[in-house]
Amino acid sequence: MTETLAFGTAETVLGRLLVAETETGVVSLAFRDTPAARARTAKATGLPVVDAPARTAPALSALRDYFAGHLKDFDVPIDWRLTSDAQRQVLTTLYESVPYGKVVTYGELGDRSGTGVHAQVIGQIMGSNPIPLIVPCHRVVASNGLGGYSGGSGVEVKRWLLTLEGSVPATLDWDITRAP
Template identity: 55%
Template sequence: MMTTVAFAEVSTPVGTLVPAVTEEGLVALGWGRAMAAHERLGPGLAEVHDPDRTALVVSELNAYFAGELRVFETPIDWRLTSGARRVVLQALHRVPYGTAVTYGELAARSGSAVPARGIGSIMGSNPIPIVVPCHRVIAGNGLGGFSGGEGVETKRRLLTHEGYLQPMLLDL
């Protein structure tokens, strides 16, 4: 049986986000329409038009960016992730709003044998940023990297939005 996926577009302060939702739940979240089913999710998925399927994640993303939501209730479809990657992403999913952990701390929390350097690689390929909050993983000596949106600037904006970082004062 073919898995179907529904897409939506959500305008946010960090760009247009495109959630992809299967019958089981959110399977991917990317920036812009470039996140097409066949490019990002692979073969074996058929795109369907189903606004009801994407309604919860769209509503929650809007509430998150409005400062009204701290915990996403959107179900996650973990079927396209496996092994240590899945274990690490599920541990990441439990990192609370407004907090951050280092790559090493996330490795320890996940209980996997993935070293801190490997955690960075998993974060860079996180298929569900924001909802599975890879922006909350920082380097011991700074913010570390971020592959979504405008890179580290998007990470900085998300951490500021959550109150982990203070807004930067600009010299005018």
């Protein structure tokens, strides 16, 4: 049986998210559904694209529930094919050990993952995470603040996500229905 790639979208407060899924699991998530994002993912996986809305439905439903404040843990299968062995080790450690509402520093994640890589390298791995939100790179912070974020429109999206999860106190004007 030939493996294939299916795309689906979820409307969220942060915009229309694009999820790509193989028979194995979610392989990528992009903050914007664009033809270029679809083409990059198809090229990176090397898989033919099919129309299979039932395949992406569980992940899309989970994302909608997350943004509504109802979902604490993503329980969707992951396809790690777009990661190197080192990335996979760090991202798997993050996915399995940093729950909703918690944060970890770049250095702590490096230690937990057993890779022995420097915090700066952990930051680069977070920046290249092909499955943000589901593999929660927004929960990895600097030892002296939020650190960076390459998802969405940047660090304000990270702050918004951490506020949603209760890791960062909400400001008086914070609103779950309004994007940063």
